[in-house]
Amino acid sequence: xxxxxxxxxxxxxxxxxxxxxxxxxxxxxxxxxxxxxxxxxxxxxxxxxxxxxxxxxxxxxxxxxxxxxxxxxxxxxxxxxxxxxxxxxxxxxxxxxxxxxxxxxxxxxxxxxxx
Amino acid sequence: xxxxxxxxxxxxxxxxxxxxxxxxxxxxxxxxxxxxxxxxxxxxxxxxxxxxxxxxxxxxxxxxxxxxxxxxxxxxxxxxxxxxxxxxxxxxxxxxxxxxxxxxxxxxxxxx
Numbered sequence: 001x002x003x004x005x006x007x008x009x010x011x012x013x014x015x016x017x018x019x020x021x022x023x024x025x026x027x028x029x030x031x032x033x034x035x036x037x038x039x040x041x042x043x044x045x046x047x048x049x050x051x052x053x054x055x056x057x058x059x060x061x062x063x064x065x066x067x068x069x070x071x072x073x074x075x076x077x078x079x080x081x082x083x084x085x086x087x088x089x090x091x092x093x094x095x096x097x098x099x100x101x102x103x104x105x106x107x108x109x110x111x112x113x114x115x
Numbered sequence: 116x117x118x119x120x121x122x123x124x125x126x127x128x129x130x131x132x133x134x135x136x137x138x139x140x141x142x143x144x145x146x147x148x149x150x151x152x153x154x155x156x157x158x159x160x161x162x163x164x165x166x167x168x169x170x171x172x173x174x175x176x177x178x179x180x181x182x183x184x185x186x187x188x189x190x191x192x193x194x195x196x197x198x199x200x201x202x203x204x205x206x207x208x209x210x211x212x213x214x215x216x217x218x219x220x221x222x223x224x225x226x227x
Contacts, residue, residue, distance in 0.1 A: 106159045
């Protein structure tokens with residue numbers, strides 16, 4: 001069984017460019033979470049999505065960041081006009097639902113470097 | 116936001132010895148406490164979790180204890196092996212969904 005797949009693994013962007021990070025959840029999982037990890041820090045929650053719905057985006061910066069999880073295809077985290085402070089590892093996690101039997105499964109992340 | 120304090124930030128142990136990592140949280144509403152292991156270049160992997168109605172849980176060489184009164188929980192690794200070397204993160208949340216707060220991590224190095 002394939003786990004959470006994220007691509008690309010590494011992404012280099014110049015300041016001002018756009019970054020698109022993709023996440024394919026575990027097959028059958030309908031809940032997707034995005035987390036950001038700055039160097040030598042823990043993970044910070046960004047957004048929680050279900051198919052075609054944003055459930056909680058309280059951890060997303062108000063500007064330049066957006067996320068979607070369409071009916072078909074992977075979840076996308078989009079960062080417009082990247083700045084150096086956006087350099088981080090971005091992890092996606094999925095779960096089959098909510099409750100006691102829905103642990104999070106993380107992907108291996110996309111490491112974004114802004115030059 | 117709510118904080119989770121995690122100590123120590125680095126831990127070096129001899130192979131075969133035990134390792135203990137402690138986390139303190141602030142939100143008394145939390146009822147789910149997972150621990151994740153992150154190896155270099157990979158995503159966090161769940162290694163053990165505990166819920167607030169349980170005081171201790173064990174899975175082979177790893178165990179987690181929870182003290183709800185004091186609001187802290189600990190990870191215990193016994194008979195450490197070199198493959199236990201990694202960064203370990205504690206987290207807390209409610210078990211209804213996956214929005215967690217994470218500790219800053221503990222770099223564990225097991226020396227042969």
